[in-house]
Each structure stands twice: as C-alpha cells, then as structure tokens.
Amino acid sequence: MLNRYIMEQGNIVNHKLFVKEGKTVAFSPEVLGKIQQLILRYPEGQQKSALLPILHIAQEELGGYLSVDVMDYVAGLLGIQPIEVYEVATFYSMFYLDKMGHYVIEVCRTGPCAISGGEMIMEHLRHSLGISPGETTPDGLFTLKEVECLGSCGTGPVMQVNTGYYEHLTPGRVDKILDDLRENANKDKPDDSTWVEKFC
Amino acid sequence: MFKVTIDNQQVDVEEGTTILQAARMIGGKVVPPAMCYYSKLRGSGGKCRTCLVKVAQSSAKDPRPMPKLVASCSTPVQDGMVVQNLTSPEVVEARKAIVEFLLLNHPLDCPVCDQAGECDLQDLSFRYGMEETGSEEDRREFPVTDIGDKIKLHMNRCILCYRCVYTADQLTDKRLHGVLYRGDVSEIGTFIQQAVTNNFSGNMIDVCPVGALTDKTFRFKSRVWFLNPMNAHRDCPSCSGNVTAWMFGNEIYRVTGRKNQYGELEEFICNECRFEKKDPGDWVIEGPRHIKRQSVISANHYERMKKQSVIKPIEGIMEDPE
Amino acid sequence: MGGKILLAGIEIPGIRGFDVYRANGGYAAVEKALREMTPAQVNAEVTRSGLRGRGGAGFPTGLKWSFLDRKSDKPRYLICNADESEPGTFKDRYLMHHLPHRLIEGLIISSFALGVKTCYIYIRGEFKYLVGVLEKAIAEAHHHGYLGEHILKTDFSLNIYVHPGAGAYICGEETALLESLEGKRGNPRIKPPFPAFKGLYGCPTVVNNVETLATVGPIIGMGGEEYSKLGKGKSTGTKLISACGNINNPGVYEIELGLPVEDFIYAPEYCNGIANDKYLKAVIPGGSSVPILPADLILSTAKGEKRLMSYESLSEGDFLTGTMLGSGGFIVFDEDACIVRNTWNLAHFYRHESCGQCSPCREGTGWMEKVLYKIEHGQGKMSDIDLLVRISKNIEGNTICPLGDAAAWPVASAIRHFRHEFEEHVLHPAEVLEKERRLSASFAV
Ligand SMILES: Cc1cc2nc3c(=O)[nH]c(=O)nc-3n(C[C@H](O)[C@H](O)[C@H](O)COP(=O)(O)O)c2cc1C
Ligand code: SF4
Ligand code: SF4
Ligand code: FES
Ligand code: FES
Numbered sequence: 020m021l022n023r024y025i026m027e028q029g030n031i032v033n034h035k036l037f038v039k040e041g042k043t044v045a046f047s048p049e050v051l052g053k054i055q056q057l058i059l060r061y062p063e064g065q066q067k068s069a070l071l072p073i074l075h076i077a078q079e080e081l082g083g084y085l086s087v088d089v090m091d092y093v094a095g096l097l098g099i100q101p102i103e104v105y106e107v108a109t110f111y112s113m114f115y116l117d118k119m120g121h122y123v124i125e126v127c128r129t130g131p132c133a134i135s136g137g138e139m140i141m142e143h144l145r146h147s148l149g150i151s152p153g154e155t156t157p158d159g160l161f162t163l164k165e166v167e168c169l170g171s172c173g174t175g176p177v178m179q180v181n182t183g184y185y186e187h188l189t190p191g192r193v194d195k196i197l198d199d200l201r202e203n204a205n206k207d208k209p210d211d212s213t214w215v216e217k218f219c
Numbered sequence: 220m221f222k223v224t225i226d227n228q229q230v231d232v233e234e235g236t237t238i239l240q241a242a243r244m245i246g247g248k249v250v251p252p253a254m255c256y257y258s259k260l261r262g263s264g265g266k267c268r269t270c271l272v273k274v275a276q277s278s279a280k281d282p283r284p285m286p287k288l289v290a291s292c293s294t295p296v297q298d299g300m301v302v303q304n305l306t307s308p309e310v311v312e313a314r315k316a317i318v319e320f321l322l323l324n325h326p327l328d329c330p331v332c333d334q335a336g337e338c339d340l341q342d343l344s345f346r347y348g349m350e351e352t353g354s355e356e357d358r359r360e361f362p363v364t365d366i367g368d369k370i371k372l373h374m375n376r377c378i379l380c381y382r383c384v385y386t387a388d389q390l391t392d393k394r395l396h397g398v399l400y401r402g403d404v405s406e407i408g409t410f411i412q413q414a415v416t417n418n419f420s421g422n423m424i425d426v427c428p429v430g431a432l433t434d435k436t437f438r439f440k441s442r443v444w445f446l447n448p449m450n451a452h453r454d455c456p457s458c459s460g461n462v463t464a465w466m467f468g469n470e471i472y473r474v475t476g477r478k479n480q481y482g483e484l485e486e487f488i489c490n491e492c493r494f495e496k497k498d499p500g501d502w503v504i505e506g507p508r509h510i511k512r513q514s515v516i517s518a519n520h521y522e523r524m525k526k527q528s529v530i531k532p533i534e535g536i537m538e539d540p541e
Numbered sequence: 542m543g544g545k546i547l548l549a550g551i552e553i554p555g556i557r558g559f560d561v562y563r564a565n566g567g568y569a570a571v572e573k574a575l576r577e578m579t580p581a582q583v584n585a586e587v588t589r590s591g592l593r594g595r596g597g598a599g600f601p602t603g604l605k606w607s608f609l610d611r612k613s614d615k616p617r618y619l620i621c622n623a624d625e626s627e628p629g630t631f632k633d634r635y636l637m638h639h640l641p642h643r644l645i646e647g648l649i650i651s652s653f654a655l656g657v658k659t660c661y662i663y664i665r666g667e668f669k670y671l672v673g674v675l676e677k678a679i680a681e682a683h684h685h686g687y688l689g690e691h692i693l694k695t696d697f698s699l700n701i702y703v704h705p706g707a708g709a710y711i712c713g714e715e716t717a718l719l720e721s722l723e724g725k726r727g728n729p730r731i732k733p734p735f736p737a738f739k740g741l742y743g744c745p746t747v748v749n750n751v752e753t754l755a756t757v758g759p760i761i762g763m764g765g766e767e768y769s770k771l772g773k774g775k776s777t778g779t780k781l782i783s784a785c786g787n788i789n790n791p792g793v794y795e796i797e798l799g800l801p802v803e804d805f806i807y808a809p810e811y812c813n814g815i816a817n818d819k820y821l822k823a824v825i826p827g828g829s830s831v832p833i834l835p836a837d838l839i840l841s842t843a844k845g846e847k848r849l850m851s852y853e854s855l856s857e858g859d860f861l862t863g864t865m866l867g868s869g870g871f872i873v874f875d876e877d878a879c880i881v882r883n884t885w886n887l888a889h890f891y892r893h894e895s896c897g898q899c900s901p902c903r904e905g906t907g908w909m910e911k912v913l914y915k916i917e918h919g920q921g922k923m924s925d926i927d928l929l930v931r932i933s934k935n936i937e938g939n940t941i942c943p944l945g946d947a948a949a950w951p952v953a954s955a956i957r958h959f960r961h962e963f964e965e966h967v968l969h970p971a972e973v974l975e976k977e978r979r980l981s982a983s984f985a986v
Contacts, residue, residue: 167710
C-alpha cells in the first residue's frame, strides 16, 4: 500500500520533554546588529513581533534547529518568557525542534501534487534514502519530511530542499537531484541567500 | 441600558455586557453552559463553543437574525436583541454536537478521576449529551505529567479551554506552562522539565473545568462526595485566606478556593493556603458550604454516570505511580 | 490573451526591476493618486470599480475599507496577506515573482487611501526566495522616492516591511495572521471586535490579499468606472486563476470574470483540455476549501445555463449544486482520479492545519480524517458515510474561524456528488485498491 507512513497514525501522542543543555549560544555581533534593525521595524513595545523572523535566523545560524538553549537566548533578546517562544516554535511547521540532516527534503503530500504523482515521489525517496518521513539518514546528510501544499501546485509534484523549490519531479529527476546534493554537500549551504540577507 | 430577551425573559443590562452575562443575571435555565469562559480571566472564552446560542434578532434597529450561532460568552448584547438558548432546537442540537466533540477523546475515566462529582464536563454531558457517540476510533492518549511538584496534569482529560494559561499569565509573575503544538495534538505543557513554583499557581487546579489539573497533595485520598466542604478562613499574608476546606471528620483532605454557582472561584487563593495548611488548627472553620450549583453530585446522578462510563477496572489505576 | 491588466507587461524582459517597470508606465498611478487625488477620491474609485477581495471571500474591497475606524487616534495598519497556502492556489506567488512592483504600487496607493503609515507584507515562510525579491523592490522604490518620508514631496509617508510566516495555513485567516505578526501562535481571534477597529496591536487594520492590493494600481490608472465595465455583473474586472491537476497546461491565467468554465478548461490559451486525452471528472474551482463539483455541474448549472467563471455563476445553486470562486485555485480531476482518496487527502490537510483552539474543528477534523482513512483503505462501513455527513454538519458554522467550514465543505460535497464512489470503496475494497495501485504505478514512467 502506498503512503503507509502517513497512515500509521498512532493514537499515542508523546511529545518529548526537552532538556536545557546550558550551552552558551549567541549570534555574531554582525547578525546581532541586523537583528536590532529588524526589531525596529515594529512599533516600540512590540518587539515580540520580531519573533518569527528571528527564529528563522536563529535556526539557520545556530545549529539548524531550535534547541532549548537557542530559544531561551532568543527569549532573552526580546525580553519575553521562554514559554512564549516554545509555544510559537511548536506551532509552526517550519521550526525544527530536533537536529536535522544537512539537507531537509520536504515533499508536498497535498491533493494537487498527489494527483500528479506526489505520492510516488515520496515512495521513491523512501526507497532511495532508506528512511521514512521524520527520519535522518545515518550519514546525517538527509532528513525526509512530508509537508502540506507548498503553493506550487501547478508544477507538481514538488519538494523543497532547505529553501529551494524543486518542481515537476519524476523519479529520475529526484535521483539526479540527490546525486547533485551529495556532490555539493561539502560546499557551502545549497541556497546562497540566508534569512539574514533576506531581511536586513 | 440595553434591553435583551433571552428565552422569552427580558433583562436590562449595561452596554458592553455579553449575552452570557446577561443570561446569568436572569439565572436558571436560560444560562448557557460555559466550559472555557471565566469571568475573572481576561481574554477567556470563545473556544469551547458549548455556550453557542441563537440570535433571533440582532437588535431593535436591525431585526435580522444572525446567520450563525454565536458564542454567548464573547458576543456583546445590542439593544433589543432577542436570544434563544434552550428554546431553539438548533442550539440544542449544536450543543449535543459540541459535547460529543469534547468527549470524543476524553478518556471517560471518571471512576478514577479526582474531579468526578465536581466536573463541569460530567455535568455538561449529563445535561446535553447524547446517549452514545458515533465514534469507534481509539482515543488519543498522552502520558501523565507534572506541572510543578504540587500539580499533576492528565492531558488526556484536558479540553484545551486555556483557563490555566490565562491564570498563569494574569496571576503569576512568570508563566512557565502554555499550549504547545497545534491541532488535535496540541497540549498543555512546560516543554522542558521545570518546577512551577509561583505562589498562585495552584489556582490553575480550581479553574480547570475537568480533572486535567489536579492537586497532588490530595490525589486519591478520597472521593469528593464523601467529604464535607466547609467555609474556612485564616489570616493569610498573601491572599484573602477565604477557602473551602474539604473535611472528613476532623481532618482536612484538601483546600480549594470558594466556587460560585457557575463553578468560578470567588477569590483566588495562594499556594500556602492550598497545599501547606492541612491542619484544622490552621483555620477558622465557619460552617458547611452549600454547593449551589446544580451538579452531578447534587442531582445524585453520579451512579448513572458511572455505569455508562466504567471502562477500566479500578484496581491498579488507583495506585498512584509515585 | 490580450487585455491583461494585472499581469500587463509580464512578458517584458527586466520588468521585475524598477527601471523597466517605470519605463513601461509603472508608478504613474501612484503619482496620479498622490498628486491629483484625495484619499477619499481613491476610496471612491476603488468602490466604483466593484473590486472584490481576491483572497477567498470575495468581499467588496471598497466596503471593507469604509469600515476602517477613522475616528481612532491610534495608528492604522495595512496588511498584505501573502500567506497563500490554500491547496491549489499559487497565483500570488506568480504575481510577486514576476511583478513585485505592481504589488508595491498597489500598497502605496492603498495606504494613501487608508491613511496608513506602516504596511506589512505577511508572506508564508516557505516563499523565502520571494522575500528577497520583495525587499529589493521595496529598496528600489525607496531609492526613487516612492517610499519613506514625504513621498513625491507630499505629506504622505509610508514604510513597507516584509514579515515571514513559518508554516501554518491558518495564518492566512486574517486574525490568525495578526496574532502571528505579533509574534504569537496563529490562533484566530474571537470576533467581534473586527480588525477594522481592533486589529494589529489593537489598532484599526485592513487586511487584503496580494492580488486585491495589486489591482488597486490599475484601477486608479484606468479609473474605477472603466474597470467595472470588465467582467460580468457584480464580478467586475479580471482575476488570476491558478489551474492545476490533470490538465494539459497548468499555470496562472488572468481571465476576465464571466469567462465560461468550459472555455477555461478546454481553450488552448488556458488549460488546453484534460491531459492524456482523458475525460473530465470533477473540478474544485476555488482552492481546496470550496465544494467539489462533478463535470456536468461545473460546465453548466442545474438550471442548464452555461457555468461562468464569476462569483455569482459558480455559486449558483448554493451548496446543493454550486460551489464558489474562492481564491481561484482551479483543481481539475480526470476520469481516473479517486474522489475518496482526494477527500481523505484534504481531510488530512485540514487536520494538520487546524490551530486546535476550538473543539468542533480540533476534534472534528481529526475524526473525519480517521473515518475517511478507513473508507479509503477498505475498512469502512456504509454507516461511516452518513457519519461523515453528520460530523461535517456539526463542525460547520460552529467554529471560531472559517477553517472549520473549509474542512467540512469538501467532505460534505464529495459525498453529495460522489456517494457511489464511497459506497464502492466500502463494498468492493479489494478492486478499488488494486485500481489505485495501478494508477500510481503509471506515474513511474
Ligand atoms: C483558513 C483560512 C485561510 C486563508 N488563507 C488565505 C490566504 O492564504 N491568502 C489570502 O489572501 N487570504 C486567505 N484567507 C482569507 C483571509 O482571511 C481574508 O479574508 C483575506 O485576506 C481578505 O483579503 P481580501 O478581502 O482582499 O480577499 C484565508 C481565510 C481562512 C479562513
Ligand atoms: S488543563 Fe484544564 S484548565 Fe488547562 S486548558 Fe486543559 S482543561 Fe483547561
Ligand atoms: S476553526 Fe479550527 S482553525 Fe479556526 S479557530 Fe477553531 S480550531 Fe482554530
Ligand atoms: S499541492 Fe503540492 S504544492 Fe500545492
Ligand atoms: S464558554 Fe463560550 S465558547 Fe467556551
């Protein structure tokens, strides 16, 4: 049966309790300066508004996911309670709470992509990478994720690798993309523009 | 003053009053049930949808009905508004549906739940629920956790009314728990292991309409209906010291705030009064407290409820894991 | 495809940059509005144009603007809703990608009309690459004096900022968007109060879709009267339709409202017919939230009239035999598509995207998905079909925000029009599953 992984939905919800490791984390002075600029976009006293953009930057700059230490640090920057950051980070699907692979492959599963072959792309990736959605390959290179509509339905099936869109997928194209990604893994991040640049 | 008619009864209220508040001024059957609204917590309400009513006439000026049922707890009245609660079959149907949704993933472990007998959801399902649900799906299950060292959280039972979150926000200086994740896997939690120590955090237990947040210093000592609720007070430096002491003979089994007929606290109390003062000598006992609200306990309904919902043998579960 | 309004100039190389855009008539509307018109006149033009919200609800934009609390002494905000996450919808992305300045121009004129000094574009986080495109366009406009203090030496000042979401469909709902913009969870607010009185930071706020705001420029350019002559009846002007699914030419098309649906599906300049010479089975014409219609009802109404691409014609017959124009996400299904599987797929989407705040939606979306999953996988019962209808009815209208309705409608309409397919799944599960397996294997080539 296709897509078994989506369907095995247990009824046990066991969100893990995270631990604060107590590592010191900090943005570089340069990034920090830009973040100060970012906060100024919102009226005085509304600095919490900058939370989402800052979390994007934090995720990118400070380890690829939002550890408790990182979130507490961001809470400190904005003068809000850590729980306010946890609440937000757990709500939005783009924030990762655990360590991710070098490439996060997010495959669209929603209707329009599904009727143009999206389910099969996921199946293909499962086999090629030997992992299920939510898992990371042992070499730490790829994390596979299933996501909802990426707003690119006319060019489906679609997947997003880190921030880049890959459209009109076929199994053959997916293999080629994986090869390219593997080859470039040692080079810098695949996407040349970071959230910091985008915003500041 | 605005004139409002609810189930054919008229009342004059101030501008800005909600339909629910107006109904409470009339009292009795016209009052819609409220599982998430809490008059003393700013921003509460609107979420559970049990208080939905029909607005048959929006106002004297605009006699049209409102297109959808509205949440009475968060809809302000207009002059000349005509509201239907139980007189509208549509409302009765919707309320049944809401109860079904609320019970869909609720464990129905009433026989082993500390809240049994004083649970708003139990009362609600009695009064408005259907005989049986159409669901055959397994219920969602969360592990039992702690919110601090005095409060236990049974997330399975939570209806996500957000009252405890508003309590922590508005009564304590530092909120440590909140709503995490989203959709049908959202949960109340602290995200990381940490102690919730604020002196007013215990009020979360009293505002919780179900048995999701319970007092660890009381758990399983007794069923509430064996206990005698007594009004008691003490000279407390941090709160009013006016409480309900739940007694069996001469012993205090637990201390809670005093709740009014809508299950709302009259005053919030501090953790010291709630958790530390279990010696009758600490208190001036004023006399028995009458449960004014119409609840399963007072209606003597509990036995029936139990029969319907016993699903697990009581042995084994009665033993607290700790 | 002549007569483009919103997408005019899209074929010109370099139109994404300020200079080319300006050289091709760009920003003339801003100059006209700021130099020759009062804010009230701009409002009046927009009202006269008959422009209706392109985000989904189709609410008249002029009327929405007139609700804005102008008595309050608090600052006012204009929010551009670029959250575009409704399955089947990808028109705003296309517009922002190719013609970012058309949006900026619309934002400037709209802000002028509304007396707004700060405007935020809330864009879905996945569209990160577009953030750069928009920021660049904003910087260019600043550089040329169309943004910032004293625009065109008038008293009018405006700043536009781009704000990213982070993966939540619900943040497209306007009050959830405002919460998200304030750095909170995207829980829709309980209304009243409405954003026009208490929106962002408790201040009067207007939230409009990207396409709606981008249309304001052309309206001022050509005049509201002229714009209203386009289209049909109360569906004035042109609209972007994003077409996807089993068609030959998926893509974004600007159509004049009132175009027959049949022409849109089969004409070579639009969808160009069903892919692989198959037959049309069904269409969801306005993004996944609107009711699905079978081929006969999408091509003509129950009364036998030609169905047109307009707000009125598509909703002709209400929910019994009609649907909605919605956001213009036009999803086409061919003869082989499995309606049950698609309904389950969408139910999964809504379950995943429910904010979880109110009980009917939080519990109901999960329940519907579980039941649909069972039916799709051959473990359903006949009574499950009626159960689904009952659950969807119980959600509809009882929730805080329209996501509840959006989750209920696709299920209710799929059962209304394709009940036999659901029954087929219950009665002959093995055959149905085999057929699906073969179909999905056919994508492998
Ligand atoms: C669940 C939900 C999701 C929505 N998503 C979007 C969206 O992605 N983009 C959008 O423009 N409007 C969306 N809307 C509609 C907005 O709430 C709002 O009506 C719209 O932005 C108003 O703009 P308009 O009047 O220009 O259409 C959504 C509504 C709901 C209920
Ligand atoms: S724990 Fe209790 S008070 Fe808190 S949200 Fe759940 S039901 Fe409400
Ligand atoms: S209808 Fe759904 S998405 Fe909307 S507020 Fe309720 S739970 Fe949230
Ligand atoms: S359905 Fe896959 S991008 Fe929209
Ligand atoms: S009490 Fe009104 S919605 Fe919960």
